[in-house]
Amino acid sequence: MATKIRLKRLGKKFYAFYRVVISDSRNKRNGKSIEEIGIYDPNKQPSLIQIKSDRAQYWLGVGAQPTEPVLKLLKIT
Numbered sequence: 001m002a003t004k005i006r007l008k009r010l011g012k013k014f015y016a017f018y019r020v021v022i023s024d025s026r027n028k029r030n031g032k033s034i035e036e037i038g039i040y041d042p043n044k045q046p047s048l049i050q051i052k053s054d055r056a057q058y059w060l061g062v063g064a065q066p067t068e069p070v071l072k073l074l075k076i077t
Contacts, residue, residue: 002026003064005056007040008033017041020051020070022059035059040073051077 002025007018009030020038023031037059038051056074060066066074 003034003059003062005037005059005064005066005070007067007069008036015043017043020056020073022064025065038073049073049077053077 003022004025005020005022006029008021008023009016009018011017018040019036020040021033022035022037023033027033035055037055039048040050041048051073
């Protein structure tokens with residue numbers, strides 16, 4: 001099973017916020033996820049980024065691949 005660390009879009013039109021989730025790479029963006037490890041809200045000033053670093057390290061250790069936006073968020077936190 002190829003797992004990805006990706007952003008799941010929530011909210012409404014023009015006011016989106018995201019959950020950082022672990023999901024199978026074959027699932028849809030907002031489809032079934034294995035685990036939720038954080039949230040990202042770009043609408044707040046400053047942007048709200050909360051990621052459980054211990055769970056992120058675990059999933060990276062077992063081979064989960066982060067997407068480009070998630071990789072940028074992980075570098076910030």
